[in-house]
Amino acid sequence: QQQVKQSPQSLIVQKGGISIINCAYENTAFDYFPWYQQFPGKGPALLIAIRPDVSEKKEGRFTISFNKSAKQFSLHIMDSQPGDSATYFCAAPGGSSNTGKLIFGQGTTLQVKP
Amino acid sequence: ETGVTQTPRHLVMGMTNKKSLKCEQHLGHNAMYWYKQSAKKPLELMFVYNFKEQTENNSVPSRFSPECPNSSHLFLHLHTLQPEDSALYLCASSPGLNKNIQYFGAGTRLSVL
Numbered sequence: 001q002q003q004v005k006q007s008p009q010s011l012i013v014q015k016g017g018i019s020i021i022n023c024a025y026e027n028t029a030f031d032y033f034p035w036y037q038q039f040p041g042k043g044p045a046l047l048i049a050i051r052p053d054v055s056e057k058k059e060g061r062f063t064i065s066f067n068k069s070a071k072q073f074s075l076h077i078m079d080s081q082p083g084d085s086a087t088y089f090c091a092a093p094g095g096s097s098n099t100g101k102l103i104f105g106q107g108t109t110l111q112v113k114p
Numbered sequence: 115e116t117g118v119t120q121t122p123r124h125l126v127m128g129m130t131n132k133k134s135l136k137c138e139q140h141l142g143h144n145a146m147y148w149y150k151q152s153a154k155k156p157l158e159l160m161f162v163y164n165f166k167e168q169t170e171n172n173s174v175p176s177r178f179s180p181e182c183p184n185s186s187h188l189f190l191h192l193h194t195l196q197p198e199d200s201a202l203y204l205c206a207s208s209p210g211l212n213k214n215i216q217y218f219g220a221g222t223r224l225s226v227l
Contacts, residue, residue: 004156031213031214032213032214032215034214034215034216036218041220042220042221043118043120043204043218043219043220043221044157044204044218045218046215046216046217046218049215089156089157093214094159097212098211098212099162099169099170099211100145100147100162100164100208100210100211100212100213100214100216101159101162101170101214102159102214102216103156104156104157105156106154106155106156107156
């Protein structure tokens with residue numbers, strides 16, 4: 001059973017600080033590695049995604065770093081704001097190519113203190 | 115609004131009831147997915163449909179019965195559920211199976227009494 005290991009489980013950061021969430025995957029990297037943000041009572045919302053042939057992608061305050069050789073990728077949230085307080089999930093391609101499958105991490109609950 | 119709409123948002127049912135969850139996507143996607151989200155556990159993929167054909171059943175008990183009449187609509191028919199089936203059920207869609215960027219609905223919070 002393929003797994004994606006996500007850490008930490010929970011994270012408390014002061015406003016303006018940097019939040020870092022790490023994930024490790026097992027499968028071959030053949031498709032997108034997305035990150036999702038989920039607020040209570042809502043479904044996961046796509047935050048940012050990276051292809052495995054790219055080492056870094058930045059969108060606003062959110063950056064994904066990708067290390068294909070180590071099979072690790074991470075999300076960095078710069079200048080963290082209280083509105084960023086949510087649960088974050090990483091995901092990696094599952095199964096073989098052209099299955100559309102994603103394997104999700106267990107989630108990281110982020111709290112940004114004012 | 116993500117373009118994926120799920121109804122109802124909340125559902126309470128007894129173990130002998132029959133109910134259905136509905137999902138509709140307005141994104142022009144061809145693939146649709148059902149997931150189960152339980153507390154403290156990763157999202158669990160249940161079913162995958164591509165161009166309304168089922169391509170994946172992740173060993174889901176037969177008390178969950180999916181239906182996909184077209185690429186825009188997906189149903190999950192529920193009958194004789196167990197209390198441990200209480201969870202958030204999420205629907206997602208993607209452009210196709212060759213691109214795994216999935217867009218989720220808000221989910222149906224199911225409670226089985």
